[in-house]
Amino acid sequence: MALGKTIKIFLIDGDSNGRMSCELSNWTGKAYKIPRINIKECSDRDDLNNTGIYLLFGKDDEDNDLVYIGEAESVFSRLKQHLSGKEFWNEAIVFISKDDNLNKAHIKYLENRLHDIAVTSKRYKVENSLIPTQSSISESDRAEMEEFIGYVKILVNTLGHKVFDEKRSVKVQLKQDIFCIKAARGAEGQGEPTSDGFLIFKGSKAAHLITASLSPSLVKGRQKLIENGLLVDRGDYYEFVEDYIFSSPSLAAAILMGRNANGQTEWKLTDGRTLKDYETTI
Template sequence: MSQRPQTIQIYLPGGDPRGVRVAELTTRIVQVLEVPRSLLGEFLKMPESKQVAVYFLVGQGNDAEDPKVYVGQTSDLPMRFRSHNQEKDFWERALVVISRTQSFTQTHTLFLEWWSLQEAKKAGRYITTNGNNASRPFTPAPLEADCYEIYDTAKTLLATLGFPLFEPVKPIEPASEGLEMLFLKGSGCDGRGYYTEEGFVLLADSTGRRESVQSIKGTADERFRERFIEAGHFVVDGDKVTLTKDHIFRSPSRAAVALLGRTANGWNEWKNAAGKTLHELKRVTAEPDELS
């Protein structure tokens, strides 16, 4: 994603920030509409629903389950969305990419659908639910160049709305972003991760206990760990589990529970190489003499 300053406008057609939202870069023709599933009927009354579009159906998941996405394109959004509403259970929001000047053709959206699906799979942040991989559609070179620009704009707008479909989970250059490696040791665990603005990123190959301790048997914490294993995030090897790929948790405590198999305060469990806790690193107010 471009790191240059940009101005993004978000319009609320119904005045409700939790309702339909329309995002656009003020100098571009691309718009992204975020539509809660409960307001699908309202969206289908809007003129924007009559346009040629590429769209994403998103289910955000939780700490135990990866979010999911379906990538599609159509010149008949009402028909496709009514069908998806009847047949697909997982999605909570539709993200619709259109042109303010109504200049998208089906050639544009066919290429954007194919390219977006490849990029979403490459990023690995969302599980793609499309039944097939599709083949690259024939696209004239000038139009293909336009599609890449449309994609770049849509990628920025989607992330701004809270849907980084094409952003890999793992920080590529942690040091350059001021991220410090954190560790969790003991009780059969060897965890590594980062605390980021999105949550706690637990790194692949971190290991933990297979069995939960008796005190959390039958609780939400044990059920969360079992769902995490069932989802394939952990590979079980005897009394140990190993994380298969980087995973974002909404809190450092959730990441600690996943590894330790017991109730845990992640702010105290996670420490840097010098032994300082995450609490000390991020929450403790600096002493006055340190500010002088």
Template sequence: MTEGSRGQTLELYFVGGKPDGMLTAEVFNWTGHLLVTPRTQITEAMRRREAQYTGVYLLFGEQDGADLAYIGEGEDMSDRIKSHEAKKDWWTKVILVTSQANTLNKAHIKYLESRLVEEAKSIGRIALENGNTPARPSLKEAERSNMEGFLDYLLMVLPAIGVDAFKQNKRPKLTREDMREAPSPVFELITRRHGLHAHAIIEDGEFVVMEGSTARDNWSGRGTEHTSYAKLHKDMMDNGVLVREGHFCRFTQNFAFASPSAAGAVVNGRPTNGTIEWKVEGSGKTYKDWEAERLAHADGGHV
């Protein structure tokens, strides 16, 4: 956790008592409200009061085997969703984003729609059915600030409910001196057979592989071509995070992974036990051994 950050409380309510069904999401001290529903429950969802509120909505699904999304807005979102239900076959889930007291106006939601499209396109995790990015409406300075604050909370909540389309994995460029001063040691993964050498640190609980690290230029794990790590490797190449250079790829930016194994799999182009293959730079100490030492020295104090 970075200095100055603080914990937040996310409240999820499973409307029908099932985690894969309709749910609502709210954060303490935030005015926003999310209604998430699978398409199979769209009739029940449209009967809810918040479905008639002013807000933005996000459709998710897939087309031709690729993930697809659409971002829109409406003063009565149920009307828009009913139209999409009749005209769009590909989506399987919708998220309605409103304020708890229905205080968003047309300019607010047009601003949020534009910013969400901008964010999704800049991150490039998912294809958008939206054509051009909508123009931002003219808002007073205070209103823009309020909407950016609203957006900050929304972008925090979406990954927590399983929506990664707006999750930014890119991290600021770090110098070697920055890496030395980081609380985490520098880890390295060397695969001599393929001439690979990658460096990483732990930052804010994520395993960040450094710009300039090298990786395989193809996924070689037989029988694992359809796993999440194989898809991640492909997405990173498609999005320019990994760029071919000779017989391998190079990281064009610092990139955060959820675990050492995810990072190791992308570097090696195959399933990898990252806790063993990543080692503290300049030593034979594995990530697993380093982690065990830290746990052994933990004093058991309460947070």
């Protein structure tokens, strides 16, 4: 069972849209969330001249989430370089050690591992042009750095970015916990509700044809999934080639079945209960 944690967030400038520092109880690490427009003001943060790792967040022209993951022996100096070197980002999250316990080998290890986790989660497009090289560190240091990564994941999520989160629920899924749809035109899918909306599992089959009444916005959204290679034509149906999160159960059901749908009643457990029944029954 996961234990509760206390996070201390300090608004450095007294502004919820400005700079903030974050700390976890009983952890020697520290995080900063810094808007791009406030980077130059960070000369007043002496610890940002320390060794650390950082993440740059932004969006592309199609509103897709982007992240760049880096390391530096002076994080503040590197962030100032990125003001002219990289245009896409509008926010940075930085991690340092309060006891100066992170060395160059540590941050190279963290950079590589966080890059790998971000790529695997497939939530954000990772902007690094090269895969960071993983340093060789001792077994005890690896254990410490893996614990550090756990705290990084908690704080990055708390600060508004699920870049390191698995799309599927962390708990072990039992068959009776999975919601299903089997409908006309080859539609047959499985999924689960999540904190982000509704997740359709990889391998689910979307209807090959759509109805004439399907709303234009849904037609456009479905076509975008096909163009982006997330829905692949298998002849009699389209297959989801990776887990995909929709903003609502109804959107997920409509894309899957190729018609307008109420996801609260279309998604059902193996015992016949609808998603609506599942969510409203205590």
